[in-house]
Amino acid sequence: MSKPCIICVAITGSVPTQADNPAVPVTFTEQIESTHASFEAGASIAHCHVRDDQGKPTSDAERFARLKEGIEKHCLGMVIQLSTGGRSGSGRDRGGMLPLAPDMASLSVGSNNFPTRVYENSPDLVNWLAAEMLKYDVKPEIEAFDLSHIVQATRMAADGRLKGPLYVQFVMGVKNAMPADKRIFDFYIETLNRLAPNAEWCAAGVGPAQVQVNEWSIAQGGHTRT
């Protein structure tokens, strides 16, 4: 029997607005309805971002708590993953929701360029977020925007800063970072398998790369992000 493919749904993200696409769920009601529909359709992880009253991304812990409660109530058994990403806050504010002890949280372990700026994840911040995740027993999803991030995650698992087995997401298609390139995608899998044989991986393609990367992931036996 083959291994099931986990579908993780990123219901809101940090970038799109309702002006871009009216279907983007932004209010709690919209987010919970959208998550519930995804759960019914087969998604088993909800990757969550929250927005402030102006629709801007925020790391506000109270808003994360409210969304988490709503998903727990309406989507029994769905795995909840909260974002600690740097588009919603900066410094330790990014980890302010970890005491909520969600099932999972995203974790970047290195820095890279984004379309218009540096995505900063300093070694100190990475180590602090990882320590908070150990403390609250939160399973990290490692966001790998480049090859060294995969290697760094395996080093952190080896020295105890992360609890294994690793769950690593390959993020492709971000301008000025890694494009959606099949040969590199395959090498990501090879490298992760070589350095952390028990790890699981998923992959996310950004924008136009989304469907392509979903197809590659499913074909190669990984998990996938919508």
Added chain:
Amino acid sequence: MSKPCIICVAITGSVPTQADNPAVPVTFTEQIESTHASFEAGASIAHCHVRDDQGKPTSDAERFARLKEGIEKHCLGMVIQLSTGGRSGSGRDRGGMLPLAPDMASLSVGSNNFPTRVYENSPDLVNWLAAEMLKYDVKPEIEAFDLSHIVQATRMAADGRLKGPLYVQFVMGVKNAMPADKRIFDFYIETLNRLAPNAEWCAAGVGPAQVQVNEWSIAQGGHTRT
């Protein structure tokens, strides 16, 4: 007949001090003597950093001018490469020496983590440094600290932000960035050859990785950095 291997000597660098090692050349006289000895021994590129009166790294253009003049006078025909690296300055100060029109200058095209901080090379800064190098006809040596930096350099050459053929240096062994890993080293070469078939590459191992990476480079037909 096989292709000659270019030896690039980094006489001073930005990290070591005379307290660490009294042989590190820091004054102009020491730097020029050291470069001359390297040139006589077969090095053909001098990768140059300058220091201030306290021995700290600086991007000061007058100091770079003085070092460049000294090397030109004493090492006739040696290729001079000035560092625009972020350990010696920040923002556009890092490119203040480019109007000196050295033969080459180092250029980082992405961001990554260093041992204790983020090595920031924002898209705007990268594009500005690249444009200055086009303006003053300076050949960049691309410093690739991660795989996406290699890809980014090939994109910049394809769209005219960099003048080809590319000369790319693989930097390995920096803590929190890419370790000296032979399989990854081979994949760097494969990726560069695939995306920019006319490119040349060299490789630098930091600290204990230096001799290992030198050996890999020479064996694989690349160029090397001491």
